[in-house]
Amino acid sequence: KPQTCSHCQTIMYPGAENSPLNHKKGCCADGIKQVLKDGGDELPPWPQLRGIFSEGCIFYPHTFLSAVQCIYKHVFMHGPGDMDMLETEAFAKLLVSCTEVHDDGAVLFQLFKDFMIDPSTPCE
DSSP states (O other), rough: OOOOOOOTTTTOSSSSTOOTTSOOOOOTTTTSSSSSTOOOOOOOOOOOOTTTTTTTEEEEEHHHHHHHHHHHIIIIIOOOTTOOHHHHHHHHHHHHHHEOOOTTEEEEEEOOTTOOEEESSOOO
16 A cells, blocks of 8 residues: 555655655645644644645745735635635635634734744744
8 A cells, every 4th residue: 555645645655766746755735744743733734725834834924814815805805716625625724723813803823833933024
């Protein structure tokens, strides 16, 4: 039986050694880790929109916010149209599971413990 990724369920090594067809070691094409470290958070559902996560541990807030805006526009203003529904559904699940709405109206996104924010992101 061929080895499959526990996150995206694809065959890990369909090609020869070093083939671009092979699954990356440690993280899936959507930038999410294959497996959790001991005591880590749940992994975001597969597949996430490209560019939000990379290397299994980096989160890109600007890309994330752009994705929220894009999906909002498509769903509420234009209709889903040509959106990739599998990725959009996984992103929506991530958004719902990690969003906190406070009494003062603040809306916060809870970052996964094992991820860090892209170092090039401004602090302010």
